[in-house]
Ligand SMILES: Nc1nc2c(ncn2[C@@H]2O[C@H](COP(=O)(O)OP(=O)(O)O)[C@@H](O)[C@H]2O)c(=O)[nH]1
């Protein structure tokens with residue numbers, strides 16, 4: 001069973017809020033995998049609003065639809081055009097998926113629209129992730145800027161968002177914090193490494209919300225939902241090894257995610 005999984009392609013769907021560093025990470029992590037794991041990496045751009053990408057996309061939705069064209073043709077503003085573009089991608093998902101299926105790579109990194117909600121809370125995200133899971137071993141990487149995790153309860157909510165991604169996309173989701181090279185990332189690292197440290201610090205935070213956050217963390221720990229949250233940096237490559245190991249454990253279902 002394990003060999004069977006490893007012989008199929010691995011699909012990593014990168015999701016997260018606008019500006020969290022999805023596109024930058026796709027390029028840097030892909031390069032790291034090529035150089036350190038010797039795998040053939042392919043890149044898929046599902047963002048019709050992308051201006052340019054630091055990787056060369058092997059499959060690019062902008063071949064079919066761009067936000068610029070939709071704005072011009074339908075006289076829409078940037079937000080309306082982005083939503084209409086994602087609808088168009090959804091309508092053409094058969095063609096997009098056919099190209100992805102023909103890639104012949106070991107590891108496929110799928111970059112998604114800048115705005116997370118347009119992928120997670122629209123039909124297109126779940127529809128695409130379900131199909132990728134049929135092609136190989138698929139999982140989602142939920143990326144958040146490390147600055148969003150400055151308090152223990154904020155950190156806990158990000159883990160919860162990983163759970164939301166997992167439920168919406170129906171594939172295992174790993175949360176990672178991006179821009180670990182920026183100042184202030186050190187404290188967050190302790191909570192990321194140890195759910196116990198997080199629970200202790202949550203107890204020090206006043207208010208009913210921190211208590212609720214503590215209970216949620218305990219429940220997530222109990223169900224062994226990927227508790228490790230790597231802090232990564234596309235600038236220094238920090239955390240890439242840990243992220244790769246977590247993904248590998250998920251795909252071969254052989255590891256302890258806590
Ligand atoms: N310092 C730092 N900046 C980053 C990192 N990753 C991305 N950025 C910056 O964050 C901004 C948004 O990145 P982008 O990849 O376009 O985000 P996306 O909207 O999620 O695709 C850009 O200005 C990047 O240069 C990182 O690891 N460290």
Ligand SMILES: [Mg+2]
Nearest residue numbers: 022023047114
């Ligand atoms: Mg992007």
